[in-house]
Structures are given as C-alpha cells and as structure tokens.
Amino acid sequence: MEQQKKYWNKIENACCQLITCITALIRLVSKYVIGTYMHHIEYRPDAQPKTCKTLADIPGPRSLPIFGTRWIYWKFCLYKLNAVHLAYKDMFIRYGNIIREEALWNIPIISVKDRDFIERVLRHSGKYPIRPPNEVTANYRKSRPDRYTNTGLVNEQGEVWAKLRNKLTPELTSPRTIRRFLPEVNQLADDFNTLIGLARDGNNVVKGFESYCNRMGLESTCTLILGKRFGFLDGEVSDTATRLADSVTSQFRASQEAFYGLPLWKLFPTRAYKDFVASEDALYDIVSEIVDSALIDEQLSCTDVRSVFVSILQAPGLDNRDKKAAIIDYIAAGIKTLGNTLVFLLYLVAKHPDVQEKIYNEVLRLAPAGTAITAEHLHNATYLHACITEAHRLLPTAPCIARVLESDFEYENYQLPTGSVVLLHTWLACLDDNNFVDASSYKPERWLDELTRKSPFLVVPFGCGKRMCPGKRFVELELQIVLAKMVKQFHIDFDGQLNTEFEFLLTPSNADLILRDRNC
C-alpha cells in the first residue's frame, strides 16, 4: 500500500512538472503575444489575508496556472474522463471530506459529500437558486440570437429563469396532467415489453439493453412533451429517431468535455464543439418542423396527451423562440436520464430474485393478469415504490447536485464565500455506512422500516427545491408502470456486474439483460 502511494506520488509529480513546463511556455507566449493573461489569473482566493482557512487551503489535486486541476483527466494522467464518478470516490479517500478542484482560469470548484453540509446548502436556497450553467450550450445559444432569446430553462439564472419556470412548467408538473397520461404510459410500457421480448436472442439475452431503454426514454419524453407517439418503439428505428438519439448523446459528451476536459473550444471550434453544434442544430431542426406544423394547425385542441405541448405553445408572454428552446431542453433532459435510470433499476431487480418475486406478488395481488395499471394500484404498491427509491439511492443517474452558494458557509473550519461553486455528492453520501445501514446493499425493505432516517436531501435523483426536475412526476409514474409490467411478464436476470461510465450522467454500458417468459 505504502509502495503504491509512493509510486502514485511519483507519477503525480512527474505529470505536474511536465505540465508546469508546458504552462510556463504558454504563459511566456501569452505574455508577449496576447499580453492579457495576467489580468485573468489574478483571481486567486488565497491572495486574501489569511485570518481563517479559505478556499485555497482546501486539499485537492495540484493546480496549474490557467488550467487549474483539469489536467488530472488528460490522457495518460490520473483519471479517465469517462470515469469521473470513480475519480471522485478516489479523491475523497485521498484528500478527505472536502476537495478543491480548479477549472480553467483557476476558478475553484468545491466537492463535499457530508450529509449535514448537503442539507444545509439545499435548505438555504433563495428565490432563484443558481445551478452553474452548461457553458457550451450557453455559449452557443448566445451566439444565435436568431434562434434563442436566452440560454433556456436549464441554463438560465435569476429572473429570466423564474419567468421561464413559471410559464413553462406548471402543466408538466401538475398531478392532474400525470393522471391524464396514465393510459398512454400503460401503452408505452406494453409496447416496450413487446419490443424487448422480440429483441431476445436464442438464449433470451437482449444484447445492448441500454439502447432499448434509450428508445423508451425517447418515445416517452416525446409523447409527454410533443403530445404524440413517434414510433421509436417500433421494430425498425426511423432516421429521425436515430438523429434525435445521436444528437442527445453528442450533447452530453460535449457538456462533459467542456466541464471536465480542456476547454479548447473557447479558443477555436474543436471536434467536440462542432459535434455539439451539429447536435443542437439537428435537435432544433426536428423540433422546429414539429412546432411549426402545430402552430399552423388550426385544430390545436388540448387532448389528454397534448396538454403539455399545448400549454407550451400557448404560454403567454413568451417568444416562439423560447417555446422551441423549451421543447429542445425538455427532450434533451429527458431521454438519456430516463433510459439510464430504467437500466439501473432493472439491473438491480435482476440481481435480486427475491425482491423480484415480492414485486411480482404485490403487482399480481393489486392488478391481476390482463388488467391495466391504475392510479389506485400504484398508490397501494408500497413495495414497488421502495424498490425504485432504493435503486435511486444505489445507482442514481445524476450522482451529484451542483449549486452556486447564495451566502457564506463554513465547513470543517473552511470559509466558503458566496458565489463558490459546490458539487454536492449525494450518491457518495448515499453509499456511506454512516448514513445508511449496509449502504452498499440493495435492500428495498429499508424504505418500509420506520427506523430508517429518511432525509429529503440525500436520495434526490431529481434534485431539490425550486430548480428540481420538472419531469419528476412523469418519470416516477413511468418507472412504476414499466417495472410492474416487466416483472409481470418476465423473469429478469443479469450475468455478472454492470459496467458504468460517466457521460455527464452515470451511464450503463453493455447491459445484456436476460428475459425469460413467466408463463413458460
């Protein structure tokens, strides 16, 4: 162990020296060629007089001028960009309960996984909670005033965000809307079961099960937001489906590279940036076609499945550009998150046959074979709910919540000033035995046990407070119905362990699920 640590430190030192040389060279060049860098890098919190521990004292990877600590994800360095979630696990072991990373221009980013600190930050959010924007999207949208009047619901802040939120989300988040979608979600789940049933090979294995879940995410999000079925669950995938799915994947990759990688896209259009622009344009074109045809449709009537779409198109006081942007944001925010969450849930249930049998018995008791699932069935399906909550705890798609502090905070004697960017690692907190007994085990029963300390700020797969995900209610409904119907139809199994990657979201890979018919 000691040997390993020495070896590790040597590699870290060697990398740092190499990168310091490169940055010294860049500094020289920028000093004489650009002559402006000094102005930017002078933002260093440790320049303040030290009366108590400041951001600069927080431990973390070594920081380089200009590049900060992002070098740790560079090729041949400490961590892999597609395994950022594992990097944080390791950094919390190496540096302790609070970590400082630095983004470009040495802007500090603080990571914490302490339950009380997470609760304090989330409780103290004000009128307009600030989530750091996705820089690539914000940058691109600002460069296209012909298409966007602002950076959109996901990336805006302050009063502009509040206006978008007030005008665009009430229909989507209302329980009445969700009840209206119940028959459609039953149908979506039936179609999904047919699709995956047919996708099995001779050994009942559905190879690349995640791609089917992404199609389900795509079809259900589009049905919810655009008010019609698109056929993404049909046998043949249409060209539009492929374009939509590829666009969303590129968007997440580009976001990841922009946040954790070297943001060269700020200097010139890198390949990742070009991919991002192509994906944003493709999404825009597809959504435009649909919205434009709906806008000239004189019969814009509000049927059950069109209620969200109609509410967006008829939102008062919003420019048409804002409405299109909202639809793009909803679709992009919904597809992969839903797909990944479905894989994680089904994987955990597959690995726990005892849990699966309990779900089966509960579902069969509440909704006998041949009956559709109703709101009442779901209300009484307490074990089913517990299984989903426990899956969110153990394998959440969004492993942390990002916030910009709205007031000064203190943690472990460190002063964190207003404006600091913090990553609240709710997933790692959920895996801590101090917060949950036998935290790494999948035990839905814990949610039925009165003694489990149920914090509203730890298992927060949809975030928290005023910026919470507006798709939450719909997703919860869908997960319940899909799980209930799948367990009713199949014995679900999985060989080995599921691989996960980080693509700005926790993402499964090579999820080959085994589905055996129950009635065989």
Ligand code: HEM
């Ligand atoms: C399993 C599926 C989903 C997960 C795990 C998920 C998770 C999240 C999380 C963690 C946030 C950040 C919340 C915060 O900062 O407190 C968020 C925001 C958001 N989500 Fe979702 N989401 C899912 C599905 C959806 C769907 C289906 C939609 C659209 C219909 C959607 C639309 C949005 C939007 C627009 C925001 C930004 C809200 C704001 O900043 O005001 N999400 N989501």
